[in-house]
Amino acid sequence: MRQCMGCGEKKEKKDLIRIIRTPDEEIVLDVTGKKNGRGAYLCDSISCLSKARKKKAIDRALNMTIPEDVYQQLEKEMMNHAD
Template sequence: MIKKKIPMRQCTGCKEMKTKKELIRVIKTPEEEIVIDFTGKKNGRGAYLCNSFDCLKKARKTKAIERSLKTTIPDEIYDQLEKELTAVEQN
C-alpha cells in the first residue's frame, strides 16, 4: 500500500505546521498582485494562515505575511481575510 504524502505548511501567525487544507493561502502573483487563493493551486509565491483571528492579528502585527511575500500587503487584503474568517467562524 502506497502512503500518500500530505503537504504541510507553516502558519505565518502561530508558526505551527498544519496540513495545507487547514490553512488559507495568500499569494503574490507573477504580476505582483496580492490575492487570497482559496483553491491553493494558483501560480505565485504563497504565505499561509490558520483559520483564526489570533493568527491573522499576529501575522499583521509582526508583518509576517509581508516578509514571506517580500512585498507590502494592502489593507484590503487584510480586510478580506477578516471577512473570510468571520464567515468561517459563523458556520
Template sequence: MKPRKIPMRKDIVTGEMFPKKDLVRVVRDKEGKVTLDPTSKANGRGAYISLDVAVAEKAKQKRIFDKAFEVKVPDQFYDELIAYVDHQQARRELFGDQ
C-alpha cells in the first residue's frame, strides 16, 4: 500500500515547514477579526504557527500577525495564543503525539 502524504505548512514566525498537525491556524475573517482556529476549518485568511511557547512569544514580540493580516491585533489575542500553545505543548508531553 502507498504511504499517505503528510500535508505540510509553513510556520509564519520561523519560516520552517512542519506537518499540519504540529501547527495551529490563526484566521482573519471578512470583518477583520483575528481568532485561533484549532479545527483548521474556519473561513478566512489563515496563517500557521508552531506549537512552541518560545515561537508564540516571538510572534507577540515582533507583532507577526499584525503584519501578516494587515490589521491591528490586540495584545489580548497574543496572550490567548501563548496560553493555548502552552496548553497544547503540555498535552503532547503528557499524552504523547496523537
C-alpha cells in the first residue's frame, strides 16, 4: 500500500502513478513503477497533482524543490497517460 501525495488515500501501488527523482536529479513520471530512483506516489488525476503541488508534498518526498516547468510537464504527461 502507498499513499497518494495529493489526496492522502492509501491504495495499491499498481493503482498509483510514481514520480521519481533519478540519480541524475531529473524528475520523471514512472508509469511502470520499476525505474530506479526516489519515488512519490499520486492518483492518476490532475486534481491530486494540483493538491500535492500546493502542499509541496512532492518536493518534500523527493527532497528537492520541483521547478514550475517540471510540474507543467508532469501535468501534460498525466493527461496523455489518461488517453
